[in-house]
Amino acid sequence: MTLPNLNPINTSHLSLPDVILKHASTVILGKDHELRLALTCLLAQGHLLIEDVPGVGKTTLAHLLARLLGLDYARIQFTSDLLPADVIGVAVYDRAAESFRFHPGPIFSQLVLADEINRATPKAQSALLEAMEERQVTVEGETRPLPEPFFVIGTQNPLFQIGTFPLPESQLDRFLMRIRLGYPEAVQEKRLLAGEDRRAMVARQAPVLTNAQLLALQQQVIAIHAAPPIIDYIHAILQFTRGSERFIYGLSPRAGLGILHAAKAWALLAAREYVIPEDVQAVLPACAIHRLVGGEPGQRIGEDEVAAFILNGVAL
Secondary structure, three states: OOOOOOOOOOOOOOOHHHHHHHHHHHHOOOOHHHHHHHHHHHHOOOOEEEEOOOOOOHHHHHHHHHHHHOOOEEEEEOOOOOOHHHHHEEEEEEOOOOEEEEEEOOOOOOEEEEEOHHHOOHHHHHHHHHHHHHOEEEEOOEEEEOOOOOEEEEEEOOOOOOOOOOOOHHHHOOOOEEEOOOOOOHHHHHHHHHOOOHHHHHHHOOOOOOHHHHHHHHHHHHHOEOOHHHHHHHHHHHHHHHHOOOEOOOOOHHHHHHHHHHHHHHHHHOOOOEOOHHHHHHHHHHHHHHHOOEOOOOOOOOHHHHHHHHHHHOOO
């Protein structure tokens, strides 16, 4: 099935992933690499964490992806008084039926924006753990599946800002990738200031693929070939982080699988049927740095520095 091209951009010569990126880049200016990482994360069936100061486009990016991918979208504003039931839903007694009836929460959407996730208490944050890992939730002893596809995009403010709670390691590990958008470059920021309102641009976007096409792309990612030397390379990266005194503990097997899946998705976006070392290197910072804790209390890890430290320490 081919959707009508309602967005005014000539994309007839592009693949489906490139069509998505082309449209997204007209709204989120000057962030092509970050957009590619975000799409990589979604095609790899992971969840995405965007950490940055307010006002740089985190929420806009989430809403834009939902529009372009044609996904049901729900936004949950995380606050200090948020309860797990506000996320998952609640069973309410129905007097007429003389039984409890479940009222699903916003988690039962295909793309869920957990906005400012680190402003909620750890108890409220924990409501996402089962959903993100197993794509289901359990309420009153009954397990309920979540829709397919299912993506969580979490946004968080830097921890030095007032009213934030650090995400526990178990929560961070559920996010396949963490990215930062950062401030736009001067030329792009002037275009932003002189251009159309971003919310209006997002609202005007039409889906560029169906759910079936998105699920098919995810299956193509799974089928991308990773030769034994690539597996050895990823394993060497895991072992290096575990043996380094720079980190309290190294990357987990789940992190290794995440790096592999992300590298496959990155290869798909490059129109290849196999993974090369450069694919692993491209996704490693976004997949690994948020899972690593510095060896000294309160140490803040510089992403570029640590990524270079790991890649320079592991031979191809």
